[in-house]
Amino acid sequence: MTTRQRTTITVNGTRYEREVEPRLSLADFLRHELHLGGTHVGCEHGVCGVCTVLIDGCSARSCLTLAVQADGAEVTTVEGLRDRESGRLHPIQQAFIDAHGLQCGFCTPGFLMTTLELLRDNPEPSDDEIREALGGNLCRCTGYQSIVESVRLAASRLRG
Template identity: 60%
Template sequence: MTRIRITVTINGAVVERAVDPRMLLSDFIRHEARLTGTHVGCEHGVCGSCTVQVDGSPVRSCLLFAVQVDGREVRTVEALAAERDGALHPLQEAFHAEQGLQCGFCTPGFLMSVEPVLDRVEEMDDAQIRALISGNLCRCTGYEGIVCAVREAARKMASPSRSRPGGAS
């Protein structure tokens, strides 16, 4: 089979590879870019564990071919990594503080689904949060800790003391 050369920017780094046209984005991220934070669960787009952001929007990486993101920007959970001073992203802090994770398998998908929304809103009620996370499945937590974590992260990220992405406060 003919391989196709693609160039994808993942977490700010350019990744160029010749890939099989049928290679899934989830496999490209894990095996070609060597970023293993994106988890593969159901491989049918149902569980949300493989959620990443493409050009700022959450997508299921198990439902896209890598060639479909040629020339685009992909963000994985690794982009939320601790700051140089060791501080976690407010969403990660909230998941930890509010017991929003147990085994952690689904957590990267939740984080990548929620994070772009929290950058745009200042407050969310529980019904909005539950609607936001409805595309992600967790078998451990019962969701209450996740809802509390998202609510807390929204509060923290809306705080005037926190610098907003793009230089705004």
């Protein structure tokens, strides 16, 4: 059988060291080894974007990455968005609530993480740029219009 690999991943600022099976995806590692269940899994073959996290600051589908590949990496998940001290929601999270950017909420963590990257790189995106950035995230509930509005609202609040 296969040899487990010692893997060290920093998630939301906390360093975790685990012996993992090589075939374990980063998504399953986060969810079932670290019990960070906010990163959801929608297709496990890299199409839906539900499992999006940031790896070293870049959005990635955690179902398309092995946990062992992320050895040494810094991973940010939806659990890392809230302010640690106060528990306050991140402005992006709050904007999704205020602009009704979610319904069932299952795809939402993926949208939030993708938006986090977008607004970091481009604080004032046009609607087309928002759409381009979110093209890899499927939502079956909202029809996306309210999501675009949420991102726009978040952008304006983050710019202050």
